[in-house]
Amino acid sequence: MKTETTIQGLTASLAPARNTKKMIGFVPTMGNLHEGHLTLVRAAKKICDIVVVSIFVNPIQFGAGEDFDSYPRTLEQDSRLLADVGCDIIFAPSVEQMYGSQPRLTNISVGQITDDLCGKSRPGHFDGVAVVVTKLFNIVQPDYAFFGQKDYQQLAVIRQFVQDLNIPLEVIGVPIVRAEDGLALSSRNGYLSAEQREIAPTIYRLLKQAEQSLQEGKALSEVLANISAQLTQAGFVVDYVEARQPNLQSVEQFDRNLVLFVAAKLGSTRLIDNLEVDFKT
Amino acid sequence: MKTETTIQGLTASLAPARNTKKMIGFVPTMGNLHEGHLTLVRAAKKICDIVVVSIFVNPIQFGAGEDFDSYPRTLEQDSRLLADVGCDIIFAPSVEQMYGSQPRLTNISVGQITDDLCGKSRPGHFDGVAVVVTKLFNIVQPDYAFFGQKDYQQLAVIRQFVQDLNIPLEVIGVPIVRAEDGLALSSRNGYLSAEQREIAPTIYRLLKQAEQSLQEGKALSEVLANISAQLTQAGFVVDYVEARQPNLQSVEQFDRNLVLFVAAKLGSTRLIDNLEVDFKT
Numbered sequence: 001m002k003t004e005t006t007i008q009g010l011t012a013s014l015a016p017a018r019n020t021k022k023m024i025g026f027v028p029t030m031g032n033l034h035e036g037h038l039t040l041v042r043a044a045k046k047i048c049d050i051v052v053v054s055i056f057v058n059p060i061q062f063g064a065g066e067d068f069d070s071y072p073r074t075l076e077q078d079s080r081l082l083a084d085v086g087c088d089i090i091f092a093p094s095v096e097q098m099y100g101s102q103p104r105l106t107n108i109s110v111g112q113i114t115d116d117l118c119g120k121s122r123p124g125h126f127d128g129v130a131v132v133v134t135k136l137f138n139i140v141q142p143d144y145a146f147f148g149q150k151d152y153q154q155l156a157v158i159r160q161f162v163q164d165l166n167i168p169l170e171v172i173g174v175p176i177v178r179a180e181d182g183l184a185l186s187s188r189n190g191y192l193s194a195e196q197r198e199i200a201p202t203i204y205r206l207l208k209q210a211e212q213s214l215q216e217g218k219a220l221s222e223v224l225a226n227i228s229a230q231l232t233q234a235g236f237v238v239d240y241v242e243a244r245q246p247n248l249q250s251v252e253q254f255d256r257n258l259v260l261f262v263a264a265k266l267g268s269t270r271l272i273d274n275l276e277v278d279f280k281t
Numbered sequence: 282m283k284t285e286t287t288i289q290g291l292t293a294s295l296a297p298a299r300n301t302k303k304m305i306g307f308v309p310t311m312g313n314l315h316e317g318h319l320t321l322v323r324a325a326k327k328i329c330d331i332v333v334v335s336i337f338v339n340p341i342q343f344g345a346g347e348d349f350d351s352y353p354r355t356l357e358q359d360s361r362l363l364a365d366v367g368c369d370i371i372f373a374p375s376v377e378q379m380y381g382s383q384p385r386l387t388n389i390s391v392g393q394i395t396d397d398l399c400g401k402s403r404p405g406h407f408d409g410v411a412v413v414v415t416k417l418f419n420i421v422q423p424d425y426a427f428f429g430q431k432d433y434q435q436l437a438v439i440r441q442f443v444q445d446l447n448i449p450l451e452v453i454g455v456p457i458v459r460a461e462d463g464l465a466l467s468s469r470n471g472y473l474s475a476e477q478r479e480i481a482p483t484i485y486r487l488l489k490q491a492e493q494s495l496q497e498g499k500a501l502s503e504v505l506a507n508i509s510a511q512l513t514q515a516g517f518v519v520d521y522v523e524a525r526q527p528n529l530q531s532v533e534q535f536d537r538n539l540v541l542f543v544a545a546k547l548g549s550t551r552l553i554d555n556l557e558v559d560f561k562t
Contacts, residue, residue, distance in 0.1 A: 010395070021300075054487070105392045106411075106445035112386050131386075131446070138447040164387035166288070166419040 003090040007139050010091050014052070022049035028133060028143035031055035031092075032072040032187040033081050036177040040146040041085045043174050052140050053082055054091040056098060061128030072190060092142065098135065104129070108134055110157045110164075113248040117153050117261055118272065121260050126157050134167070138204050141177055142258045143229045150176045150184050152259060156248050176273075178204065183271045191269040200271060202234045203262050207275040212252045216278055220269075224260075231264050239263035239270065246276065254279060282364045284371040288420050291372050294420060295333070295421070303330035307423035312336040312373075313353040313468040314362050317458040321427040322366045324455050324534050333421050334363055338364040338378060342409030346398070353471060372421065379416065383387045389415055391438045391445075394529040398542055399553065402489035402520050407438050407476075414439055423450055431457045431465050433540060437529050457554075461483065465554045472550040482550060483515045484543050488556040495535045495558055505541075514544050520551065527557065535560060 004010040006151045017024060027040045030143030037053075044051040055078055062068035075092060082090055096139050108130040113119075119126055137145065147155045155173050162171055182204035183197075192200055206227045213223045220243055226240040242261045245251050256279050263272045285291040291551055298305060306329030318334075320388040325332040336359055343349035356373060363371055363375045394400075400407055418426065428436045436454050458466045462483035464478075473481055487508045492505045501524055509522040523542045526532050532539050537560050544553045 069558075100444075100445070102447045105390065105394060106442040107390050108387065108446075109390070110387050135445075135447045138449055143447065161387040163381075163383070164385045164416075165389075166416045168419055168422065 001079075001087055001090065003092060005092050005094065007093065008140065010052075010089065013052070013089055017050040018141070020054060023144070024048060025051045025140045026136070026140045026145045027051065027053045027087075028145070028147075029053060029055055030057045030071065030187065031078050032074050032190075033078045033169065034177075034187065035183045036148050036150065036185040038081060038085050040148060040174050041082065041087055043172065044144065045086050048142075048144055050088045051086070052089045052091055052142065053087045054093075054136055054140070056093055056132070056136075058098075058132040059095055060099075060131060061278060062081075062126050063122055063124060063163070065189075066122075067188075068087050072187060078123050081264070086208065091136075098132070104131075107131065108161060110160050113153070114158055114159060117240060117242060118250075118263060121154070121254065121263070126154070129154055130157060130161050134161070134165075137162075137167055137169060141225075144170050144172055145157055146172045146174055148176065149173050149274070150186065150272070153248065182208075184271075186273065187269065188269055196266045197260050198270065199236075199265060200235055202231065202236070203264065203271060203273045206230050207260055207262065207273060210260055211275060211277045217281075220252070220254045220258075227260075227262065231262070236264035237265055239265065282360075282368055282371065283400065284360065284373060286373055286375065288374065288377055291333075291370065291420065294370055295331070298331040300420070304425070305329060305421065305423040307417070307418050307421045307426045308332065308333045308334045309426070310334060310336055310430075311352065311468065312339045312359050313355050313471070314359045315458075315466045315468065315470075317429050317431065317466040319366050320458050321429060321455050322368055322413070324453065326367050326425050327424065329423075329425055331369045331517040332367070333372055333423065334368045334415055335374075335421070337372075337374055337413070337417075339379075339409060339413040341380075341412060342377055342404060342406050344403055344535070347403075348469075348472075353468060362407065372417075373555075379413070385412075387533075388412065389442060390549060391441050392520070394434070394437055394441060398521060398525070399432070399544060400559055402544070407413045407435070410435055410516060411438060411442050413414075415442070415446075418448055418450060425451050425453055427453045427455055429457065430454050431467065431553070433542065434529065465552075467552065469550055469552065473547060480515055480517075480547060481511065483517070484545065484552060484554045485556075487511055488543065488554060491541055492556060492558045496561075501533070501535050501539075508541075508543065517545035517547055520546065 002013050030038050057071050064098030109127050114126040181201040183201045210223045224241050228238050231238050240263050243265050244256045259276050261274045283294050310318050338352050390408050395407040439451050450469030462482040464482045493502045505522050509519050512519050521544050524539050540557050542555045
């Protein structure tokens with residue numbers, strides 16, 4: 001496994017694979033890797049010859065007051081984990097390497113589907129994601145790119161701009177990896193106190209209960225209100241509890257497949273989760 | 282020479298060249314080709330093995346009330362001209378082929394340098410250019426892309442987003458081609474009446490006079506005002522007469538290299554031109 005910190009170095013490292021038409025898989029991350037990320041790498045290894053994992057904490061997708069400075073940087077530990085799952089190349093550029101010394105004037109925005117859910121409480125976040133992911137796609141030029149479904153809205157945004165801009169690669173969504181108690185794995189779980197960590201799985205428990213209630217015929221609005229109320233009671237500060245169609249278009253009732261979305265804070269830690277609920281006719 | 286109308290067809294046509302690492306050159310156009318376009322193709326032929334010319338009148342870069350519907354479509358004539366200069370592949374997609382049937386939600390905007398000059402009177406124009414050129418770059422995946430310096434601001438915008446988004450190609454700017462009387466070649470010159478066509482070269486004549494005046498030490502503001510006054514007197518409706526640094530940053534006086542920009546209407550036809558003026562210390 002090689003680690004490259006410059007675009008030039010990465011390009012040189014990838015040249016033999018590219019020249020021999022090897023399938024290149026790409027897993028963009030912000031590091032502080034957990035089993036969810038490693039699952040993405042394993043999925044990539046299955047269908048690609050060469051897997052590149054980028055580790056880059058992207059400043060422009062963090063808002064004022066968010067955790068850019070404190071976001072955990074754990075490159076050594078990440079490298080060991082990635083070597084174990086067969087990652088071929090780590091791309092770990094500096095902010096300077098990614099954004100250069102000249103001011104960036106270009107922005108990419110995806111309309112409609114970034115207006116609500118996480119987009120509402122994190123203005124500019126998805127623009128920052130779209131810009132950095134487009135840059136990384138152009139640098140790595142992979143055949144396949146892998147993203148976790150935990151960041152469901154992010155995945156939808158990426159699928160959208162890849163399609164809209166004819167970016168020549170396939171986006172693969174990989175199911176959420178959960179702890180045994182159901183908590184969706186996230187680098188931000190590391191911020192939780194022991195007590196908060198006990199409470200955190202409530203989100204998933206309530207999502208599963210909600211799925212059950214919907215299948216039993218309870219009204220969608222009631223089910224959502226119930227999740228919200230129970231989260232508050234458990235000590236969360238709810239950001240949103242929403243249902244959407246899988247393409248993020250709005251949905252009024254449970255008459256088709258939908259996705260339940262939760263974002264809520266425990267102390268200063270913001271957790272998100274989602275659950276796909278299939279409509280059985 | 283092949284003509285492809287679908288992305289799939291183009292990709293298939295380009296596969297042999299791509300597989301054998303041939304240098305691919307790309308000249309994006311809106312068709313209705315003239316000697317200016319053909320000069321771009323010749324420049325491409327000089328340094329590339331395969332030259333692709335796209336012909337696509339891009340709806341999203343035209344504003345309300347602009348000439349999208351009446352913009353001349355002359356594919357047969359264009360094909361003959363392109364065959365003569367050695368173009369290898371024409372890519373002439375439909376609007377449906379380029380934009381699909383799903384709504385496009387993604388926008389690319391380049392800040393600052395699109396705020397004035399043509400950006401001021403054509404809101405959204407450069408966003409439309411950035412989106413379609415990015416799409417075409419992703420479809421053709423060229424090594425080099427060629428643009429005329431007549432659309433100087435457009436060229437600067439393209440250079441900017443190519444750099445900001447790490448698009449893996451080199452942008453080549455090609456000098457303006459002029460008629461014998463100095464008029465910058467443009468598809469829109471075809472809109473001019475015989476009488477207007479006589480007046481049109483006034484723009485270039487005034488730009489050359491201005492260059493002379495600047496070299497003789499006349500104040501920049503005075504020189505610009507003079508161009509504007511003389512254009513009005515000649516029957517133009519002036520949109521702007523401006524000076525900028527070559528990177529489009531503002532400039533107060535002639536103490537460095539600069540570019541003079543003119544946009545003016547003759548009847549309903551909007552003409553643009555520019556002239557680089559070197560500062561000799």
